[in-house]
Amino acid sequence: MSATLVASPSVDEPVAAPPPRRRRRAWVFHAVMAPITLLWVAPMAFVLLLAVRSFDDVAANGTASWPHSFGLGAFDTALGTGGMARSLWTSIKITVPAVVITLWLASMAAYALSRYAIPGRRAILLIMLAGNLLPPQILLIPVSRITESIGLYDTLTGLVLIHVGFGLGFYTFVLYGFMRSLPGELTEAARIDGAGPVQIYARIVLPLCRPSLAALAALATTWIFNDLIWAITVLRTEAKLPVTAALLNLQGGYVSQWNVVAAASVLAAVPTAIVFFAFQRHFVSGLLVGANK
Amino acid sequence: MTVLAAPARRKAWRRVPAIVWVFLTVPALVEVGMVFWPALNSFYLSFTTWNGLGAAQPVGLDNYSQLFSDDVFTGALKNNVIWAVGFGGLSVLGGLALALALNRPRRGVGLYRSAIYLPMVFSLAVTGLFWRVQYQPDGSINTLLGAIGLGSWEKQWLANPDTALYAVLVAAVWRQVGYVMVLYLAGLKGTDPTLDDASAVDGATAWQRFRYVTWPQLRGVNTVVFAVTVIDSLRTFDIVWAMTAGGPYHSSELLSTYMFQQGFKFLNLGYASAIAVVIFALALVFIITYLVRATREEAAA
Numbered sequence: 001m002s003a004t005l006v007a008s009p010s011v012d013e014p015v016a017a018p019p020p021r022r023r024r025r026a027w028v029f030h031a032v033m034a035p036i037t038l039l040w041v042a043p044m045a046f047v048l049l050l051a052v053r054s055f056d057d058v059a060a061n062g063t064a065s066w067p068h069s070f071g072l073g074a075f076d077t078a079l080g081t082g083g084m085a086r087s088l089w090t091s092i093k094i095t096v097p098a099v100v101i102t103l104w105l106a107s108m109a110a111y112a113l114s115r116y117a118i119p120g121r122r123a124i125l126l127i128m129l130a131g132n133l134l135p136p137q138i139l140l141i142p143v144s145r146i147t148e149s150i151g152l153y154d155t156l157t158g159l160v161l162i163h164v165g166f167g168l169g170f171y172t173f174v175l176y177g178f179m180r181s182l183p184g185e186l187t188e189a190a191r192i193d194g195a196g197p198v199q200i201y202a203r204i205v206l207p208l209c210r211p212s213l214a215a216l217a218a219l220a221t222t223w224i225f226n227d228l229i230w231a232i233t234v235l236r237t238e239a240k241l242p243v244t245a246a247l248l249n250l251q252g253g254y255v256s257q258w259n260v261v262a263a264a265s266v267l268a269a270v271p272t273a274i275v276f277f278a279f280q281r282h283f284v285s286g287l288l289v290g291a292n293k
Numbered sequence: 294m295t296v297l298a299a300p301a302r303r304k305a306w307r308r309v310p311a312i313v314w315v316f317l318t319v320p321a322l323v324e325v326g327m328v329f330w331p332a333l334n335s336f337y338l339s340f341t342t343w344n345g346l347g348a349a350q351p352v353g354l355d356n357y358s359q360l361f362s363d364d365v366f367t368g369a370l371k372n373n374v375i376w377a378v379g380f381g382g383l384s385v386l387g388g389l390a391l392a393l394a395l396n397r398p399r400r401g402v403g404l405y406r407s408a409i410y411l412p413m414v415f416s417l418a419v420t421g422l423f424w425r426v427q428y429q430p431d432g433s434i435n436t437l438l439g440a441i442g443l444g445s446w447e448k449q450w451l452a453n454p455d456t457a458l459y460a461v462l463v464a465a466v467w468r469q470v471g472y473v474m475v476l477y478l479a480g481l482k483g484t485d486p487t488l489d490d491a492s493a494v495d496g497a498t499a500w501q502r503f504r505y506v507t508w509p510q511l512r513g514v515n516t517v518v519f520a521v522t523v524i525d526s527l528r529t530f531d532i533v534w535a536m537t538a539g540g541p542y543h544s545s546e547l548l549s550t551y552m553f554q555q556g557f558k559f560l561n562l563g564y565a566s567a568i569a570v571v572i573f574a575l576a577l578v579f580i581i582t583y584l585v586r587a588t589r590e591e592a593a594a
Binding site for chain 2: 026029030032033036037039040041042043044046047050062063064065105106108109111112113116117118122124126128129130131132133134135136137138139140141142143144145146161162164165166168169172173196197198201222225226227228229232233244245247248251258261262264265268269272273275276283284
């Protein structure tokens with residue numbers, strides 16, 4: 001399965017100069033595509049414009065007018081009293097350990113399943129993948145009970161544990177496909193030189209998996225950072241909420257200050273957008289898992 | 294051959310070092326404890342009545358029979374069907390059309406692609422808020438309608454029971470189209486361009502080339518897109534929760550939001566579990582489709 005290695009559509013693709021026959025049709029193409037793309041750009045631009053306006057300006061001229069003011073006051077309010085600074089930090093505290101632990105455990109399971117003759121390994125792999133496809137609704141109530149009974153209810157540790165458990169199957173499946181495609185001679189040679197299974201995993205297999213680990217890390221980061229339903233299921237205390245849940249609370253509290261709500265939603269969108277632009281190639285190839293052949 | 298292989302295989306799995314078993318068992322236990330065990334619990338709870346205190350009382354199939362006389366549930370089920378068809382249909386058609394339009398490299402394609410798939414990385418909660426801003430009574434949508442002389446069409450989009458569900462649907466599709474487009478762009482990369490060129494030389498129209506040359510080559514991607522979209526539409530929760538929380542008057546209620554309210558607001562844990570089991574049952578067919586596809590891919594690797 002070479003899904004994770006598939007060349008991905010990316011922005012920096014070199015574009016050959018179009019042949020002259022095509023050039024005549026170029027303006028038609030842009031005349032159609034530019035307005036369509038505007039449907040995607042306009043809502044984002046609108047929110048951004050609203051976020052840099054002052055409360056008085058919005059109150060006087062409505063949310064949809066051109067800015068009559070410019071300032072970062074709304075961002076200040078959102079970060080400070082709105083609690084966005086705290087919740088962004090909370091989201092990072094949840095996302096980083098969850099991504100690292102998930103990929104670490106998934107790579108161990110994938111290594112065992114792909115390099116050793118474990119009986120029924122294909123069935124084990126598919127059952128693990130199936131776990132990731134379950135609708136979360138079937139898990140919510142028991143999971144909130146289980147975290148309570150092990151003393152992890154309303155703790156970030158509990159939330160990290162759930163993200164790890166729920167994501168494992170998918171990542172294991174992808175890494176398994178990648179590890180199986182590694183030539184056996186590599187590990188065989190190391191084994192003959194006396195390397196044990198742990199050394200082969202740490203020194204040979206993991207470094208070779210770097211591209212697919214990067215793709216999965218980009219994907220996992222956005223998924224976990226963007227999660228809402230698990231956070232509101234496991235967490236109670238407002239001060240512990242990650243950015244998605246805090247955003248909804250803020251919306252309730254600042255219901256008449258749309259510039260603050262807009263600023264807060266921009267703040268919540270920026271981190272994943274950064275990950276996306278930094279790892280665009282990886283990100284897109286991660287999405288394509290299972291979409292090939 | 295197989296006869297000879299049998300003892301070898303038995304020996305092979307005895308050769309699996311103990312540490313490798315640990316490598317497999319630890320992750321498997323985490324998943325069993327956090328996913329499969331809770332899922333089984335939900336099935337059990339759906340046959341009980343329980344408010345979270347004391348012991349759950351077994352009530353047999355009462356929860357399920359109650360579901361079908363519950364108007365909110367049937368309304369949510371109907372909304373979920375509308376959602377699956379609308380969300381699935383629009384995002385697949387939109388994503389496929391855009392992928393076809395932006396498939397061949399030419400000037401500006403990269404920019405268009407990025408703009409369209411950027412929303413895909415926003416959380417559904419963020420997407421919901423972005424669109425709540427647009428749907429404000431004095432927001433961009435009403436202002437635009439007023440500006441082009443359609444002032445009579447202006448509405449309280451999210452507060453109106455007739456439009457709330459569709460208003461949320463538009464926001465969800467806006468985010469999903471980019472995702473579907475990426476999948477189809479990948480699928481189109483895997484098609485053979487010489488076939489397309491050959492049929493163009495033979496005088497096939499653009500539609501014929503798509504219908505008879507490109508489309509059959511996208512079968513694999515279609516399966517994945519279809520399964521993923523349906524599973525996603527049954528899972529949909531965040532965006533509705535962020536925009537309307539199922540209101541007004543349950544007009545934008547989906548199974549997932551109704552389940553959440555029953556379970557975490559009213560603490561009808563047994564009843565909420567029954568709704569969760571229904572969601573699971575509806576998703577099952579598509580989960581299996583996806584797994585079959587994954588198996589085939591895995592076997593072909």
